[in-house]
Amino acid sequence: MPPNLTGYYRFVSQQNLEDYLQALNINVALRKIVMLLKPDKEIDHQGDHMVVKTISTFHNYVMEFEVGVEFEEDLRIVDGRKCQTIVTWEEEQLVCVQKGEVPNRGWRHWLEGEKLHLSRS
DSSP states (O other), X not given: OOOOOOEEEOOOOOSSHHHHXXXXXXXXXXXXXXXXXXXXXXXXXXXXXXXXXXXXXXXXXXXXXXXXXXXXXXXXXXXXEEEEEEEEEETTEEEEEEESSSSSEEEEEEEETTEEEEEEO
């Protein structure tokens, strides 16, 4: 059974973020700004309904979805694109697949103790 991810998670560290942003074709100026941010996450997880808020001093981003249901995600604030997104569970990891102009786009979230981890999917 997947864990309930409801909670507020403070940024601790990052690994390979610049490579990930470059792979997504994010422009250099925005990559430099993102590298300076230390975004927190606030997650409200009620059954299959989730609201994931990424909170930073630069810009907040809210992603609201039903697990297992494809939806259109507006990423224009990030890179000027929209994509079709689906979020599912793979064992205890929340997995996001974003289909659009940029191939192999997505992420994974999982808990280890009290820490929320994020990696490229």
